[in-house]
Amino acid sequence: MIFFLSICFCSNLRANNRVSPSSCQITRTNRSWALPVSFKVEKFQLQRGRRRRGSPCFGESEGLVKNGIGDADGIIIVDHGSRRRESNLMLEEFVKMFKEKTGYPIVEPAHMELAEPSIKDAFSLCVQQGAKRVVVSPFFLFPGRHWHTDIPSLTADAAKEFSGISYLITAPLGPHNLLLDVVNDRIQHCLSHVEGDADECLVCAGTNKCKLYNSS
Secondary structure (H helix, E strand, O other), X not given: OOOOOOOOOOOOHHHHOXXXXXOOEEEEXXXXXOOOXXXXXXXXXXXXXXXXXXXXXXXXXXXXOXXXXXXXXXXXXXXXXXXXHHHHHHHHHHHHHHHHHHOXXXXXXXXXXOXXXXXXXXXXXXXXXXXXXXXXXXXXXXXXXXXXXXXHHHHHHHHOOOOOOEEEEOOOOOOOHHHHHHHXXXXXXXXXXHOOOOXXXXXXXXXXXXXXXXXX
């Protein structure tokens, strides 16, 4: 099952340059905003077109909102990074699937540390492809130190090399409704594999990790 990133598209950016600090951060290379905005999360269908004035950040919805992302926007999906090559390749595969699913024109993978491409590399690639705004989406479950400190610092450092480029750091995945289905799907698939009714999933393929253990 492909699970969707909760990419946070904030309302009234052009009009008021405001965002909710509880959900995301937007920064220009020469200015930052941190004004609170109250909003109500609603459900949306997949759509194209201009950003609707007053649209809230993407939240507990049934589909992926294609709202506000245009040809001049780049998306970076960033995970922690691993010394294990196979783990890093999974991010690349996920980004490929995400780009095909959403149709967003500029989407790049990045690793926070331990592997390439770095956030700085991905930021540069987005700008080279014509991005004027870069959306950095942490591929993390919960808002720990990496989201609060490391990713903002690395992104700010990457943005220093470019003038007039704005960037947004979205919320991590968090307790999203769609993740309930993802976790349940993973559990059911692994049980089916243990019972001999399904092959190993792409995550476990070749590792022989998905098996039943008996306590001694």
